[in-house]
Amino acid sequence: MKALDGQVKLTPGLYLVATPIGNLRDVTLRALDVLGAASTVACEDTRVTRRLLDRYDITTPLSRYDDHSSEADRQRLIDRMLAGEAIALASDAGTPLVSDPGFKLVRAAIAAGVTVVPIPGPSSVLAALCLAGLPTDRFSFGGFLPEKRVARQNALNELLRQPGTHVVFESARRLPASLADLAALAPDRPVVVARELTKHFEEGVRGTAAELAARYQKEGPPRGEVVLVIGPPDEADAEAADLDAALRTALRDLSVKEAASAVAFMTGLPRREVYARAVTLSKAKDEVGDEP
Template sequence: MCADRRPQAPLAAPLRASSRTYHLSGQAVEAPACPAGLHVVATPIGHLGDITLRALEILAGADLVACEDTRVTKKLMDRYGITTPLTPYHDHNAAAARPKILRRLAEGAAVALVSDAGTPLVSDPGFKLVREAREAGYIVTAAPGASAVLTALAVAGLPTDRFFFEGFLPPKSGARLHRIEALKGIPATLVLYETGPRIAASLADLATVFGAREAAVCRELTKLHEEVRRGDLATLARDYADGAETRGEFAVVVAPPAADAPPPPESVDEMLRDALANASLKDAVATVAQASGVPRRDIYQRALELTGKT
């Protein structure tokens, strides 16, 4: 299942002592050695059964797995009997760890990149490693899978035709309100990450800026204590201020802004009369269409009626 592509003129990778196998339904499955390059692998966001067969094959067949927290990834590896060596790669050590991983790629190694949960490069430092690996000419492939963003969208019951992923809002209220104000006019469903200690304050700030927009707070998705609360932002903020469970990881999904209602016909007529008194019919129609949001063809037809030119 691994892509059979290699970087140009790779050097021989050191042999690995551990077995290239994984366990599935009590059976040991032999995994082929992964081709040289960087393999970006999605892992479960909670339920370990959400791992894909391709991800298991890559994790078992790689020479090295770069992960945020080796303790977290080891639980997944142990669950499936995978013994590939682990190396930490996270925000605090990325500058020092990245050259070492690139050096392994230069030696012809297959390196799998994972995050603690979900798809790498979403709210983690992985993009710099991917960028530098590509710039150095190494093959980069992705094994898609679980994503908290898409999982939250799937259960929120809000529009999914267009969405904007913001990630974490600033921790301090002043900066958070400023950022929320910048998000106010985005014509899409918003998906945010938040921590338990900040969830009530963030929801309150969202309500202050967005008003009574519909939202869903998704906690511990795919895990034993999964919970999805739906309601308007102010109600949800009160729920968490009043003692709703704040343990676990949160994704907040917020409905897009409501489309502005078109102005009443009498208002459009008044705007047209004022515009026609000071501009040509063409310019008046353009001005009123832009100001009102009413289609230009409808404004033009009404302008002809008002001027007796129909």
């Protein structure tokens, strides 16, 4: 990537540059090379990216590219790269395309035959996973949890049924409500609230879902950026999640009694146990409204 005179020279293409999630010193040397040598840096918020570039005396022009950018905006960038320019894409923080705009631009670049080059670096997903102290041999990323309560509960229920550790984003404002939903579904599941990663007040708050729900119900929403890390199910949790999933499906079309009988027959579990759980799920369904 360097020319003979030591000056960085980039081949034409789209460079996906990971930027710091908090501490500006976390930027990689290669990222600085690319940001300095690119024809332009396409970014979500030019004010945010300008702070990073100013910190390292980089004067590359910035252009805005976000969720509201049009197909015409993408085509202008594609045309520039096809004409021989190297363009960097950066999100406000972390790795581009991870719950950030950029997917459509990458897809368009690939379709046009433009070279796409990842410049890896900071990621709040991996930082939170490493900080959590939960199993890392298998994990998933669930993006941002839905804002509406029922949709959020459904998303959490789906995650809780899957093996491995799960990482999700949540706003600080909605954290108490999300933890309450999580505690209702799996009160004993280990959870970590990773907050302000790489910043001065970085912390990892650990406990069961029930413990953390009680804590933030009392304290209220924390400040700053939040990443939730949810531990994997144990065998009992997995069986309970499978039972709940089967009952929820059956309750869509059957009465509580009929659903319990059908699921008990299918699973071989005691009918009395299945019926009691079906009653609980049915009551919860009736009581919960689709609210924030």
